[in-house]
Amino acid sequence: MSLRMALAVGLLILLAGSAPLPAQDTQPPGGDGAGAGGDGGAGGTPAPPVESEFLGKEFRDFDVEKDWIQGPASDPRSLRGRVVLVSFFEMTGGICEAYSLPHAKELHAQFREKGLTVVGVWSVLGNEAHQRPEMAQAWFQMLQLPFPIARDRGRATIERYPVNKEFRTPMTIVVDREGVIRLHALGYEPEQRASIAECVEKCIGQDPAEAALARAATQDAEQGLKAQEAGDFAAAYGTLRRARAAIEEKKAKVAPDLAEKVTIAIDQIESQAKVALDAAAALVAAKKFSEAETALTEVKTKFAGTPAAKEAEGKIDAIHQDPEANAIVEATRQSAAAADLWKQAEAAEKAKAWPKAIGLYRKIVETCPLVTKAAEAKQRIEDLEKDPEVQKAMKEEQARADCEKWLRNGDNYFKNKMYEKAIVEYKRVIEKYPGTAFAATARQKMAEAEKKRKGT
Numbered sequence: 001m002s003l004r005m006a007l008a009v010g011l012l013i014l015l016a017g018s019a020p021l022p023a024q025d026t027q028p029p030g031g032d033g034a035g036a037g038g039d040g041g042a043g044g045t046p047a048p049p050v051e052s053e054f055l056g057k058e059f060r061d062f063d064v065e066k067d068w069i070q071g072p073a074s075d076p077r078s079l080r081g082r083v084v085l086v087s088f089f090e091m092t093g094g095i096c097e098a099y100s101l102p103h104a105k106e107l108h109a110q111f112r113e114k115g116l117t118v119v120g121v122w123s124v125l126g127n128e129a130h131q132r133p134e135m136a137q138a139w140f141q142m143l144q145l146p147f148p149i150a151r152d153r154g155r156a157t158i159e160r161y162p163v164n165k166e167f168r169t170p171m172t173i174v175v176d177r178e179g180v181i182r183l184h185a186l187g188y189e190p191e192q193r194a195s196i197a198e199c200v201e202k203c204i205g206q207d208p209a210e211a212a213l214a215r216a217a218t219q220d221a222e223q224g225l226k227a228q229e230a231g232d233f234a235a236a237y238g239t240l241r242r243a244r245a246a247i248e249e250k251k252a253k254v255a256p257d258l259a260e261k262v263t264i265a266i267d268q269i270e271s272q273a274k275v276a277l278d279a280a281a282a283l284v285a286a287k288k289f290s291e292a293e294t295a296l297t298e299v300k301t302k303f304a305g306t307p308a309a310k311e312a313e314g315k316i317d318a319i320h321q322d323p324e325a326n327a328i329v330e331a332t333r334q335s336a337a338a339a340d341l342w343k344q345a346e347a348a349e350k351a352k353a354w355p356k357a358i359g360l361y362r363k364i365v366e367t368c369p370l371v372t373k374a375a376e377a378k379q380r381i382e383d384l385e386k387d388p389e390v391q392k393a394m395k396e397e398q399a400r401a402d403c404e405k406w407l408r409n410g411d412n413y414f415k416n417k418m419y420e421k422a423i424v425e426y427k428r429v430i431e432k433y434p435g436t437a438f439a440a441t442a443r444q445k446m447a448e449a450e451k452k453r454k455g456t
Contacts, residue, residue: 052161052181052184054161054173054181054184055181055182055183055184056180056181056182056255056256056257057180057181057255057256057257058179058180058181058255058257058258059076059084059086059173059175059179059180059181060076060160067150067151067152067153068148068149068150068151069122069133069136069137069140069149069150069151070120070137070140070145070147070148070149071147071148071149072148073148073150074117074119074148074150076175076179077179079117079175079179080177080178080179080215080218081115081177081211081215082115082116082117082177083111083115083116083117083174083175083176083177083200083203083204084116084117084118084119084174084175085104085107085108085116085117085118085119085172085173085174085175085196085200086119086120086121086172086173086174086175087100087101087104087118087119087120087121087170087171087172088121088123088152088157088158088168088169088170088171088172088173089101089120089121089122089123089169089170090122090123090124090168090169091122091135091136091139095169095170095187095188096169096170097143099170099188099193100169100170100172100188101120101143101145101170102143103188103193103196103197104118104120104145104147104172105118105143105144105145105146105147107196107197107200108146108147109146111200111201111204114204115177115204116200116204117147118147119147119148119149119150120145120147120148120149120150121149121150121152121157121158122136122149122150122151122152123152123155123157123158123168123169124151124152124153124154124155133151136149136151155168158171161173161184170186170187170188171184171185171186172184172185172192172196173185174196174199174200174203175203176203176206177203177206177211177214177215178211178214178215178218178253178254178255179218179255180253180254180255181255182199182202182203183195183196183199210252210253213246213250213252214252214253214254216246216252217243217246217247217250217252217254218243218252218254218255218258220239220240220242220243220246221239221240221243221254221258221259221261221262222258223239224236224237224238224239224240224242224243224262224265225240225261225262225265227239228240228265228268228269233269233272233273233302233303234301234302234303234304234305236265236269237266237269237270237303237304237305237306238304238305240262240265240266240269241266241305243262244259244262244263244266247259247262269303269306270306270307270308272303273299273302273303273306273307273308273309274307274308276295276298276299276302276303276308277296277299277308277311277312279295280292280295280296280298280299280312280315281315283295284296284315284319287325287328289319289325289326289328289329289332290328290329290332290333292315292319293316293319293329296312296313296315296316296319297312297316299312300312300313300316327370330370331370331371334367334368334369334370334371335368335371335373337367337368338364338368338371338373338374338377339373341360341361341363341364341368341377342360342364342373342376342377344360345357345360345361345364345377345380348360349384352393354384354390354393354394354397355393355394355397357384358381358384358385358394361377361378361380361381361384362377362381364377365377365378365381399432399433399436399438400438402429402432402433403429403432403433403436403438403439403442404438406425406426406428406429406442407425407426407429407438407441407442407445409425410422410423410424410425410426410429410442410445410446410449411445413425414445414448414449414452417452419449419450419452419453420453422445422446422449423446423449423450423453426442426443426445426446426449427442427446429441429442430442430443430446
């Protein structure tokens with residue numbers, strides 16, 4: 001007994017053990033009918049010609065939830081650069097077994113090394129009890145199908161590409177190297193066999209440079225659309241314009257619906273930028289120059305590359321060159337900066353960090369002379385410097401800073417065996433701040449330095 005015969009017998013045993021066998025499908029080429037597992041019209045009626053709305057559109061993902069019965073899982077995006085033939089079939093479809101799947105095998109053998117990938121999609125259209133995975137695997141082995149096959153439970157994938165209500169399988173889709181559908185055939189008339197092979201050959205023979213250009217344009221388009229959806233309009237605009245230039249100027253062949261999406265997205269971004277620019281211009285007209293500059297800067301950054309962004313940059317320059325506008329902008333900036341510094345200074349006062357507080361008030365005076373807070377800060381410095389508590393704290397802080405610096409200098413000289421210079425630094429502490437803990441530390445260190453200097 002041959003292997004094929006043995007597998008057939010085994011498959012019949014599996015079927016017999018689960019449920020009664022469906023009636024034998026005897027319809028001629030055309031389309032699988034409504035027998036067991038079928039979803040079509042009356043058996044024997046040929047499928048009508050396909051006028052597919054999907055030609056020229058991008059082939060979407062296989063919606064099979066990782067339900068791959070045979071071979072490695074396939075993803076249309078990972079197959080970019082290869083021609084893909086997708087063969088939809090039923091286990092109970094006589095036309096599928098006798099015609100469409102053998103033809104898919106032939107094309108796989110003939111063009112696999114030239115860039116063709118064949119993917120089978122098993123549509124479970126009838127009673128699933130008759131079509132268990134182990135039965136399917138035996139059936140695939142009997143037919144010696146060499147390509148990846150996924151189970152399309154619930155018809156999720158095949159329903160994405162409906163042709164009519166009477167026929168579903170066999171159905172063949174040919175996708176070019178850029179992921180665009182170039183053929184969508186239902187049924188299996190003799191002329192369809194020739195047209196499928198011809199389409200595969202044409203896609204395989206595509207010029208490599210042309211294919212690379214189309215892939216790059218498609219990638220730019222997809223990335224640009226994602227960036228737009230994420231709100232990154234600057235990145236989206238530049239990427240989408242690059243894609244449109246490749247499509248319009250270099251004639252990159254991408255899916256027509258994708259090209260249309262690119263044009264719409266560019267128009268949307270430019271429109272949004274124009275609305276934002278008009279709002280900023282209204283602030284300029286109202287002489288709210290600081291708010292206007294902030295809004296214009298946002299347009300320039302958020303919508304970089306657009307005509308509105310360029311116009312916003314010009315308006316920002318005009319504000320900077322207008323003495324009145326520039327003065328208002330600078331005063332507004334100083335007011336905000338002074339308010340922030342004042343808040344920090346008050347916090348420092350509350351913590352009795354007097355030197356820090358006075359330093360912050362001085363910064364207001366020096367960097368924010370156009371605002372009233374500068375005069376207030378100057379007065380606050382005078383008041384703090386007259387306060388006895390503050391004076392005492394300031395002296396202690398100054399003493400600490402001086403002593404720590406001189407002791408650190410002395411220690412560095414000591415480590416480098418420069419004992420004379422170390423002694424000078426320690427003496428500065430003792431003479432300037434006698435009676436302090438710092439002076440006591442300095443005396444000990446100076447004694448050690450004296451011993452080292454004398455060699456004892």
